[in-house]
Amino acid sequence: MAEDVVDLCAALLRFDTTNHGGGTSAGEREAAEFVAGHLDTVGVSASILEPAPRRSNVLARVPGTDPTLPALLVQAHLDVVPADPAEWSVPPFSGVERDGFLWGRGAVDMKDMVSMVLSVLGTWSREGRQPRRDIVLAFVADEEDQGYYGARWLVEHQRDFFDGVAAAISESGGYSYRAGPRRLYPIGTAERGTSHLRLTARGRAGHGSRRNPDNAVVHLLGALGRIAALEHPVRLTPTVRAFLERTGEALGVAVDLTDVDGTLARLGPAAALAESTVRNSTTPTVLRAGYKVNVIPGTASADVDVRTLPGTVDELMASIDAVLGPHVTREFLDEQPPVQAPIDSPWFDAMADALRAEDPEAAVVPYCMGGGTDAKAFTRLGIDCYGFAPLHLPEGYDYRAMAHGVDERVPVEGLRFGARVLDRFLSS
Template sequence: MTENQVNQVSSAEEEVAAICRDLIRIDTTNPGNHSGPGERRAAEYVAGLLSEVGLAPEVLESHPKRTSLVARIEGEDRTRPGLLIHGHLDVVPADAKDWRQHPFSGEIADGCVWGRGAVDMKDMDAIMLAVARQRLREGRKPKRDVVLAFTADEEAGGTWGAQFLVEQHPDLFEGVTEAIGEVGGFSVSVGDQRLYAVQTAEKGIAWMRLKATGTAGHGSMIHNDNAVTKLSEALARVGRHQWPTQLPDATSQFLTRAAQALGVEFDPQDPASVIGKLGGMSKMIGATTQHTANPTGFKAGYKVNVIPQTATAELDGRFLPGREEEFFAELDRLLGTAVSREFIHHDVAVETTADGDLWNAMKSSLNAEDPEGIVTPYCLSAGTDAKWFSKIGIRCFGFSPLRLPAELDFPGMFHGVDERVPLDSLRFGVRVVDRLLDIC
């Protein structure tokens, strides 16, 4: 990077923390329905920042206050396929009494910006905005068209955000073939090395409501047709089931790289031997070595001496890429014939390969800022808006680059308490994303 480029990027580095703080202070809590404050205020704030530098963002509302925003930056070569950079504006709920800093304060303490969304994912939203504003002020076009999308509702499956955009406004993504979004490109300290985990796959989602039906009656009598008993037994079978180890390619590649960093051999039949040495990353990677199905709720009855006719429960299922059919076959066997299921939310697994020009550009951009970093694919155990964008033919990666302190439990802060992002990591992200737009 030339001295002139350093100067060009410096104001974006200075601005990124302020934007991140402003976004955190706008409460966009998404409780999973329309009872939250919505994303409207945040979308209007983003629209204002982009309008200031000459863009004409489209603000789109799928339901009152459930608001997304899309803007296109013209590239040097408009005949090339476009790149989508997407981030969501909503956050999960937070209880202030559990936090060291108020979750909607955007406080700066201990070299970090604190608050709900600091890592999921108003940090990347701020990086996107800071880089775009600086480049537009200076007239520096990206190599190709870049579409910026700031979405609603990602934390509840994207129905009112990314799904609404791809189904009702697909023209906004015309010519776009690749995308980068959240939960990737962050550093993981393994041994004395830093691995940069770029997401190339994510598990599918099956949030389900289960139901058992029996015969209502008096609680004092012998009762062999009890809906509560039927459902409880089925939930216990599912919750205690040991799913077989099956490694997606991205998980296998990540664990192979991690084993090399640790100086040990990787045995695909015993991934736990490496996973156990990954610190905070162990839960995220461990969940991608098998399907998961976790009971998360149970409802039955209305009086202690009344046997209810029905019992219901909620189940969070996540299936590995390419293995959806086998997941449901095994789940139905475990549930048995006495329990029915219906989807609360069902979405695909996503998987691509670690190759191509965009992959090489992400790798080059990271290594330019951290020459000792090792870039590796990985599979995400959760889900992102990439699921919706992949349905219109866009190849998606998780790439929100951050160089993180070794002691920071970054994966543990997703939906956790005391969520925070280091100021130095935000500035690192600005430099990497700016560089990426220069070379891809």
């Protein structure tokens, strides 16, 4: 059985758990069996649940020494996005170690976190240790699509399993980020909401050679142009406000919350962690219209990726409706609210303490994720969800380009650092 975090991660990377979206997936079954088998070996009883064939979720609970304390959920997904082998330097599911990195699809999104958790549990088993509070484990399917076979399904059909859980940790936070003279460690305490829209324009079908002022394609393009031109106002959530203030303090940069764009410009590389989360966004991504070049279609549609900050959804939708035009309607494809966890909390403090114990120079700051994770599902249970999958990253390594990118890889020493940090945090 693999025990070292690097060996565990390499083994997980060799399972093809590609999620193509739309319910089409290689499935998480083999990876789930590997995880459940490891848990069983270290004395943790695990269950595999499948809402559909091969769409596998692993649930387990590690008892703590004080059952009166609220439990902590550790949730991580087993599926990965597609990878084209022709674009990669190594086969995407080889799990090879080269130049101090483990290479493979899922190396940072997020089989690294799965392997770190399994490594910690193996250490506890060998040393006869227990955490203070119950640790609830959920290694889930389908995060890279809609979560209907994973977190969303669990929240709807296995709700009782999460009774007593007060907080959760998962991906997209706790990694080192070089910003000038300091190493920042952003911990995810918020996520923008997701309001994916479909726009449908209707007009008069006809021959492409004839004048037609009621062209659905033209109606749609006009609406998309107006939506793309919307200027969204700055809206500072508690997390983003705290990020700007604490990052400015760590870097010795003046922060003016009345001039957020100017403040971001002064933060240098650190601005990338906040620039997408000071405003809502409306990004056209998919177009559908027509079937023949000389035929004007009667309908045309587009999908728009809309991301929302807390308390702004009604205002944003009103601004979209104002520019759609009379021939275009909208409907929600998916609507998930923003996520916000407390910043000044014992959970955040414990994460920061664990990071600083392994890296005394760490400047730990909260941040808001521009996209989304399975936290959107688990927060519906009243769980405070944090992005905390710790890694120490080498200079010149672009972590934010790794997830869903070509030649995804994770530093070997970063994995070992993360396992030590998680051990400290989960033990305390």
